[in-house]
Amino acid sequence: MEILVTEHVRISVYILYAVLAFLTLLAFGIKLQKKNVDNFIVRLKTFWKIVIFLTIAFSFNFMTTAVLLAFISYLALKEYFSMIPTRNADRRALFWAYLSIPVQFYLIYIGWLNMFYLLIPLYLFLLIPARMAIVGETKDFLKSCACIHWGLMVCVYALGYVCAYFIQDFKLSLPQGALGCVLYILYLTIFNDFMQYVFGKSFGKHAITPKVSPHKTWEGFIGGVLSTGIISIWAAPFLTPLSAVEGFVVGLGLACCGFLGDIVMSSLKRDLGIKDTGTILPGHGGILDRVDSLIFTAPLFFHYISYFYN
Numbered sequence: 001m002e003i004l005v006t007e008h009v010r011i012s013v014y015i016l017y018a019v020l021a022f023l024t025l026l027a028f029g030i031k032l033q034k035k036n037v038d039n040f041i042v043r044l045k046t047f048w049k050i051v052i053f054l055t056i057a058f059s060f061n062f063m064t065t066a067v068l069l070a071f072i073s074y075l076a077l078k079e080y081f082s083m084i085p086t087r088n089a090d091r092r093a094l095f096w097a098y099l100s101i102p103v104q105f106y107l108i109y110i111g112w113l114n115m116f117y118l119l120i121p122l123y124l125f126l127l128i129p130a131r132m133a134i135v136g137e138t139k140d141f142l143k144s145c146a147c148i149h150w151g152l153m154v155c156v157y158a159l160g161y162v163c164a165y166f167i168q169d170f171k172l173s174l175p176q177g178a179l180g181c182v183l184y185i186l187y188l189t190i191f192n193d194f195m196q197y198v199f200g201k202s203f204g205k206h207a208i209t210p211k212v213s214p215h216k217t218w219e220g221f222i223g224g225v226l227s228t229g230i231i232s233i234w235a236a237p238f239l240t241p242l243s244a245v246e247g248f249v250v251g252l253g254l255a256c257c258g259f260l261g262d263i264v265m266s267s268l269k270r271d272l273g274i275k276d277t278g279t280i281l282p283g284h285g286g287i288l289d290r291v292d293s294l295i296f297t298a299p300l301f302f303h304y305i306s307y308f309y310n
Contacts, residue, residue, distance in 0.1 A: 001062040003166065004177030008238050012183055013055065020048060043283035050281070050290070054186070058179055062166050063109065069163045070105040076155035076287040077101065079278045083268075084147050089137035093128045097148055100124055101156055108163045116164065120157040125149060155288070158295035161302045168302070173241050173309035180239040185254070185301050187235060189293045192228040192255040193262070199223025213266040221259055228255035241309050250304065257300055258293035265292035 027041050057068040081094060100120060107116045129145045162185075165178040174181060200220025208218050229251040236247020265288060269277065278286020 001166075003058060003060075003062055003065065003179055005058075005179060006176045008176050009179050009183060012187070012235075012239060016051065016187070020044070020051065024048075039283060046281045046283050058182070065166065066105045066109045066163050069159065070101055072287065072291075073101050073105075073156045073159045074098070075280065076159065076291060077151060079280070079286045079288055080151040080155050083272055083274060083277060084151070086147070087137060087140060087144055089135045090132065090144050090148065092135065093132050093144070093148055096124070096127060096131060097152055097156075100152060104156055104160050105163060108160060108167055111167050113164060113167060116160060120149075120152050124152055154295050158299055159291065161299040162294070165302060165305075168306055168310060174305075175241060176239050181301070181305060184235055184239040185297055186294070187239075188228055188232060188251060188254050189258050189297050191231055192224050192258045193293055195227040196220045196224030196259065199227075209263050209266075212263050212270060216259075216263065216266075224259070225252055225255040228252070228258075240305070250301070254297045254301060257296040261293040261296035264296075265289070 024041075024044055027044060031038075031041065053068070057065050077098065081097075086094065104116060104119055107113075107119060128148055129141075132141060132145060162182060165182050168178070196216075197220065199222070200215065200217045203219040203223065204215070204217030206218045207214055208216050208221055229248045232247040232251025232254075233244045234247075236242035236250065237244055240247070242250060265277070269275065276285030277288035280286055281290060284290055
């Protein structure tokens with residue numbers, strides 16, 4: 001199945017590359033003035049790789065997209081299991097957890113969305129504790145069940161929705177195709193993270209969750225949410241069937257949801273006593289550090305579009 005690429009989608013991608021090129025030239029220009037921007041340049045280089053990887057993922061056909069998104073889910077789940085404590089008795093359960101990745105994305109690929117909705121929240125929810133009970137190790141049984149299932153929901157199920165956009169029958173309601181909605185949610189999620197960081201660094205004084213993430217401030221949160229809502233006034237009609245007014249409201253909601261995803265992952269890292277979930281993305285941390293907001297925004301916007309525009 002080919003992925004519909006409209007003129008608006010192409011223009012939005014060109015704008016993204018132009019912004020990245022401008023920021024790169026700006027960073028090297030500042031560096032020539034003997035100012036320390038090495039960390040920012042490292043982050044930019046990694047972001048270039050991410051953008052190029054996603055461009056490749058969406059440039060061929062739906063099978064390529066599904067395979068590459070499944071690979072991202074695998075990396076995220078592997079990263080998660082490397083952080084949390086697991087028992088030797090959990091190895092068989094972990095096998096089923098990893099196996100759920102190709103099964104889930106195959107279900108999405110063939111269009112069996114009802115089974116995708118149920119595979120992890122219901123069938124893996126029943127299978128994993130049953131398999132662990134057969135092993136017979138009862139010490140920390142509940143903790144292990146909860147940790148494995150939570151990881152599946154975050155790293156596999158939630159990320160699966162990025163792929164599911166291409167299957168749901170929105171043809172009559174999505175003028176820019178499913179890819180328009182996917183780019184919309186990706187752009188808004190990234191823009192929200194960036195603007196909350198900028199406003200927090202520039203004006204932040206009042207911590208919003210001091211025990212979870214002391215650097216998150218009310219000023220950063222409000223600035224990021226409002227900025228995301230404003231940019232969505234243009235982005236929503238350009239990439240989705242939403243009007244400008246509806247886009248503003250949805251943009252505000254997605255920005256709030258993205259913030260919740262961020263602090264949820266921060267809570268996990270603080271509980272485990274780690275700074276980043278991994279090192280695979282220099283300057284950014286791990287896969288989960290980059291998709292923490294997306295695990296909230298992608299499923300919620302999918303169901304919003306499904307309800308109102310299908």
